[in-house]
Amino acid sequence: MWNSFWDFIWGMVVIFAFVAYLLVLFYILSDLFRDRKLSGWFKAIWIIFLIVIPYLTALVYLIARGRGMTERTIAAQQQVQQQTDDYIRNVAGKSSTEQIADAKALLDSGTITPQEFEALKAKALA
Template structure:
C-alpha cells in the first residue's frame, strides 16, 4: 500500500464515520420528535435504509431547524434535571425528616430513648 492508497483510505474512513454520526443524529431525532406519527417515522427509516445519503440530505434540509430546536430543548431539560438532582442531594433530608425517621425507629423498638435523643440533638444542630 503506497502513500496515496493510505491517504484515500483515511479520507473515505473520515466521511464514513461522519455519515454514521449524521445517521445516528437523524435516527435519534426521529424518535425524539413527539409530533411526528409512527408511520412517518417508519417511512423515514425505510428511506434511510434504501436511499441513505439522499434521505439524510433531504432530512437535514427539511427538518434541520426542528432538529436543532429539539436538541437544544433536550439539553435544557437535562440541565434542569441535573441541577434539581444536585440541589436535592446537597440539601439532604430536613431536620424534621430526620427526627420523624428517628421517631419511627423508636416506635418500632429499633433504637432506645437515649439513641433517639442523640439523633434528635444531632438533627437540630
C-alpha cells in the same frame, strides 16, 4: 492492500466519510425517535429511505428538518440541566437562610434555648 501513498490517503478519506455518515445517521435516528409530533408511519418512511438511499435521505433530512432538530436538542439539554439542578438542590439541602428561619421557629416555639439558637445560627453561617 494499499499500493501507494495515494491509495492510503484515499482509503482514509473513505473511512472518514463513512464514520461521518454513521455519526449523522445516529443523530438523525435519535432525532426521529425524540420527535413526538411526527407519526410512526412517517418515522418508518424516513428509516426506510435512510436504508435505501442513505446519503441523499440524510442530506434531505438535515435540510428539511434541521431547525426542528436544533429545537428538540436544545429542549432535551434544558430538561437534563433542569433535572440536574433539581437533584443538586435536593441533595445540597437547605440554604443558610432557611436553616436560620427553621431555628428561629424552634426558638419561638420554646423547643430550643437562645444559646442553642445562636449555635445553630453560627453553624448555618459557617
